[in-house]
Structure formats: C-alpha cells, structure tokens
Amino acid sequence: MTGIAMIEAAAARLAGHARRTPLLNAPLLDRIAGRRVFVKAECLQWTGSFKFRGGWSAVSALTPDQRVRGVIAFSSGNHAQGVALAAARHGAPCVIVMPADAPAVKIDNTCAYGAEVVLYDRAAQDREAIGAALSAERGLTLIRPYDEPQVIAGQGTVGLEIAEQAAEAGIAAADVLTCCGGGGLTAGIALALEAKAPGLRVRPAEPEGFDDTARSLASGTRQRNATLSGSICDAIVTPMPGEVTFPILHRLCGPGLVVSEDQVLRAMALAFAHLRIVVEPGGAVALAAALFAPDLPETVICTASGGNVDPAIFARALAA
Amino acid sequence: MTGIAMIEAAAARLAGHARRTPLLNAPLLDRIAGRRVFVKAECLQWTGSFKFRGGWSAVSALTPDQRVRGVIAFSSGNHAQGVALAAARHGAPCVIVMPADAPAVKIDNTCAYGAEVVLYDRAAQDREAIGAALSAERGLTLIRPYDEPQVIAGQGTVGLEIAEQAAEAGIAAADVLTCCGGGGLTAGIALALEAKAPGLRVRPAEPEGFDDTARSLASGTRQRNATLSGSICDAIVTPMPGEVTFPILHRLCGPGLVVSEDQVLRAMALAFAHLRIVVEPGGAVALAAALFAPDLPETVICTASGGNVDPAIFARALAA
Numbered sequence: 021m022t023g024i025a026m027i028e029a030a031a032a033r034l035a036g037h038a039r040r041t042p043l044l045n046a047p048l049l050d051r052i053a054g055r056r057v058f059v060k061a062e063c064l065q066w067t068g069s070f071k072f073r074g075g076w077s078a079v080s081a082l083t084p085d086q087r088v089r090g091v092i093a094f095s096s097g098n099h100a101q102g103v104a105l106a107a108a109r110h111g112a113p114c115v116i117v118m119p120a121d122a123p124a125v126k127i128d129n130t131c132a133y134g135a136e137v138v139l140y141d142r143a144a145q146d147r148e149a150i151g152a153a154l155s156a157e158r159g160l161t162l163i164r165p166y167d168e169p170q171v172i173a174g175q176g177t178v179g180l181e182i183a184e185q186a187a188e189a190g191i192a193a194a195d196v197l198t199c200c201g202g203g204g205l206t207a208g209i210a211l212a213l214e215a216k217a218p219g220l221r222v223r224p225a226e227p228e229g230f231d232d233t234a235r236s237l238a239s240g241t242r243q244r245n246a247t248l249s250g251s252i253c254d255a256i257v258t259p260m261p262g263e264v265t266f267p268i269l270h271r272l273c274g275p276g277l278v279v280s281e282d283q284v285l286r287a288m289a290l291a292f293a294h295l296r297i298v299v300e301p302g303g304a305v306a307l308a309a310a311l312f313a314p315d316l317p318e319t320v321i322c323t324a325s326g327g328n329v330d331p332a333i334f335a336r337a338l339a340a
Numbered sequence: 341m342t343g344i345a346m347i348e349a350a351a352a353r354l355a356g357h358a359r360r361t362p363l364l365n366a367p368l369l370d371r372i373a374g375r376r377v378f379v380k381a382e383c384l385q386w387t388g389s390f391k392f393r394g395g396w397s398a399v400s401a402l403t404p405d406q407r408v409r410g411v412i413a414f415s416s417g418n419h420a421q422g423v424a425l426a427a428a429r430h431g432a433p434c435v436i437v438m439p440a441d442a443p444a445v446k447i448d449n450t451c452a453y454g455a456e457v458v459l460y461d462r463a464a465q466d467r468e469a470i471g472a473a474l475s476a477e478r479g480l481t482l483i484r485p486y487d488e489p490q491v492i493a494g495q496g497t498v499g500l501e502i503a504e505q506a507a508e509a510g511i512a513a514a515d516v517l518t519c520c521g522g523g524g525l526t527a528g529i530a531l532a533l534e535a536k537a538p539g540l541r542v543r544p545a546e547p548e549g550f551d552d553t554a555r556s557l558a559s560g561t562r563q564r565n566a567t568l569s570g571s572i573c574d575a576i577v578t579p580m581p582g583e584v585t586f587p588i589l590h591r592l593c594g595p596g597l598v599v600s601e602d603q604v605l606r607a608m609a610l611a612f613a614h615l616r617i618v619v620e621p622g623g624a625v626a627l628a629a630a631l632f633a634p635d636l637p638e639t640v641i642c643t644a645s646g647g648n649v650d651p652a653i654f655a656r657a658l659a660a
Contacts, residue, residue, distance in 0.1 A: 042361075048449060064364065064381075066366075089644030105367070132367070132368050296383040297384070298616035299616075331659070338654060
C-alpha cells in the first residue's frame, strides 16, 4: 500500500532525475478566473507528463535481476513514453505494447526513447495475451499505469512539491484540482498532501460524459463510463477508477468536478496566452475547472498534467 | 557602468519577485540538433519575457521620491509589460507611450498590469516629444529598454541563473546563444558569465536581414539595419546595437549567428513538441541557431526569451 513513506522514498530515487516543475501563476489569469490560480506545470516534466515520475519510481524499485530482464507496459500515450525513458535511463530493456493504429508520432517517440514497440491489431488481437506471452518468455515485469503502488508513489512526488511550493507562496488553504483518469496522480497527490499540507484538499476533475470518478465519489462505489471513445481528453479516459486508487480517493478527496470540452479548449488557449505553456486536452481539465467551475475557494492549485498534443488540436484551441 | 556587483545587487532585489526560470532540455530535441541543447525558458517569466527583470531592477533602484512620481517607457511590447507590472508591484505610477495602432491585446494587457497607456499617432506625432512633455510635467523617470545600466543589470540575472544551472547540469564549457535586439539581455548575460562561468561564451543570434549586431561585432563598430519592418521577429528588431550595450558585447561575445524566418518557425514548432513551451518568433531566434547553425560546440545553451505571440502566428509555426 502506498503511503507517505513510500512517496518520500520515491522522491529520493527521483531526485536529480525528474524535474521539479514550476508552480506558475499570472495576474491576468487570476483576473479571468476571479480567484488565485496556481498551475503545477507537469507538461514541463521529462517526456511531457507526470507519467515519467511513476515510470521512474517503478523501474528504480525493481530488484537488479528484474531490471536486467526488463519491463513491459500497455499504452499508446504518456505512460508509454514515461516508462520508456525511465527504463532506458536505468539500462533496463523495455517493451511497449501499442495498437497498430496509434498516431505515428507516438510510436516514433516511444521508439526514440529506446523502447521496443510491439504493435497489435485492436480488432483481431488481445493485448493482454500478447503481453502475457512476452512477459512469460522474457521475464518482463509489468508496469501498470495506475493500479500499482510504486507508480502511485512516483506520482505522489508531485504532491510533495505542491506542498513545498504552496508553503513558499504562503498558501495554507486551497483546493488542489487534478486531471483524473485511473486515479494514480490523484491518489498520489492526495496521500502526499494528507501528510504534508492538510489544508490543501484534492478534488479530481474530469471531462463531461467521462465522469466515472465524480460519480464514484458521489455514490461511494466504483462506477463505469458508458463509453471510452469520443473525448478530446482521451489521455485521461479510463473504464472506471482503479481498484487500488479508488479507496484512497474515497477517503481523501472532495467532490469531483466536471468540465465541458469547450472549457478545456479555452483553458488550453488561456494557458498559451498567460502562462506560455503547452497543455494537452486531458492535461487541461483541472485548469478548466479552476477557471470556470463555480463554488471554488479563493485559492486553487491545479495540475497541468501533460503537454503532448497534436498540433492540429492545439491550433483548434487557439482558434476557439 | 553595469558590472557583476550591480548584477548581483539586482539579483538580491529580484529575489522572491522574479521567477527562477527552468533550464529545459529534451532527448528528442538533442537528437534533432545533433548536439546537447539547453533552453533557458524566460517565456515562463512574469509577463512572458525576461523584460520583467530589467523593469524590476530599474524600478527597485529608484529613490523613494522618484518612485512616488513614477516611471515612463516607450514600448508596445515586452518592455512595456515588464515595466508596467514591476511598477505596479512597487506602487509606482507608470506611463507607457504606445502607438495607437499597436495590437489591442498588447494595449489591454499593459493596462491590465496597471499602467496608464498614452497612445500617439505614429504618422503625425513625435513620441519623444510626448514623453518629454509628460516627464517634465509629472517628474517621471524614463526607463530605456536596453541602454540603461540598471536594466542591463536586471537582464544579467538571467546569466547568474544560467551559470548556476549549467554547473548543476555539469556543463563547464558551452556556447550561450541569446536572442539579441538592442543588446540588454546579451550584455547582461555576458557580464554575469564573465564573472561566474568563464567557460561559457555568449553569441548573439538574430534574424536574417536584421543582423546589425553580427555585422557590428564583425566590423568592430556599430552598424545599422537597412530597415526596421518586415520581420516576424519584430520584438528584437532595433535600429542598431546600443551605445551602452555594444562595448560590452564587443569585449565579451563571440561572432553573431543569423537564422532564417523558416528556421525560427521550425524552432517554435520544436519547442512546442519537445519542451511544451510557447516561444514568440523573436524569442526563438537563439533556439533556431542552436538547432540549425553549423559549427557549434557539443553543448549549447540558448535563451527562449519571450512567449508573447499572436495565436495566428503560432498556428502558422505549427502548420509549417
């Protein structure tokens, strides 16, 4: 079980390897929001998202023998790139199983970070079976994207930094809004803040129509999304909250927030104009909530959790 | 005359007020460049450019009496916004003289930072006369954009941070490429590195057709640009190197570098894709040189000096 000791141990392993990303704000953005908005810019993290932290935490926690045999992950996105670079830096072989129809740039980048990419046909093949066969044959360790204690610990280092940076900025009380998919980042931050900054309360943010976490928190049991396709925020759309992550969220988080696709695009454009950072749609959900949700406190901190976005979608946000 | 003591004094006044911007890099960007490229991301500075440093340095160096009377600057761009916010934070009145045909967003932002904007007609009015009349009447102190020792000292704090961050990254020798207009940033960084990191040599970068500094360094005397209009890098186009700044550049800098407009747009797109930062054309000139210039050393540090860019121009860079 991930706890503050495991998060602090992950932070020690990440020191000098992950970036301490800045907590940004801008007077003109505050004016638009009608409140103070601080943005934890994880889009500036290695590989462009917080996922590098979880990947590094998991790979660095392996035994020497496991490391030599290598790791495997299923992902076409930020988790793939985070695990690939973390493994490469540890000299660990890395297999990433991706759908053959994933965008070419994501496949290229994952290869460029040093991973062996195994493509499968979504319609005809079962990725779990492919992964199981490879793992058995080569003794690879599976790194799950969120239901994995060491991954949650790695993402929790974002929370340790938020606690420090909030204290430096004189913030004793605030809502901390997270971009929430499976809940690894949200759970990690919530655990870190419970220990280090109890005046900061985590609230997960999600896109409209894919608000499984908000509904799960409201009902107290894990709820599913009706569909997994059709969101520009695809990076944070998962079937339901994680088995490992949800009990942590249920214990520690405030109510979930839900934002529209239009609000997400506007948040991306405002981050461009006032913070000069590139945020992907799934990474802008928390900022959209910080800017546009009603009934938030005077001070809000939000994660800009990733910045890997197709230029055409970014141009669409700028034109909106 | 600006020297290291004045820069260190400016750094002390800026501490806790200016951001220590990150020095970013990315393995995939290094691969494209064929060398190690580190980017000092001043686009993440308050008001979106390093100009806030010079503005803060100058305003904070005023006597209490000067501060009460206020400051004045001529600018439609980054210097205007930097001075406006710095003055507002010091409670000093601030007048910015801008052409009436400046983009509305720049006028709006300068007002939003708390300045009084005085518009003039470029064709019919003399801005110097307007400024002189206002200064005489109200006792305002003029803050020049680069030929001003306290402004150079403020920009020099970028150099102090580069020296520290290069040492942290284990870099003992590198070329430091700067986006160069009037030379305030370049002179400040060169003075700081002379004292703190003598293995780092500054080289100014400019857009093709507006390479007054490169030609001045080559000839040893200040040369003029043939024209001041027609560059997408308008933020760094000035008539000629500064009277105060050029002797510093001449003494300390290596040869100037010149990049094409197409290279600038590609650098903006690569900073978007691999660093997830927003860089304006004038702020991307040094990165363009770092990526595409021949005959550079194995390790290059460059400034991404500003990020205030029109969305349409940014979209053009992404589509290129």
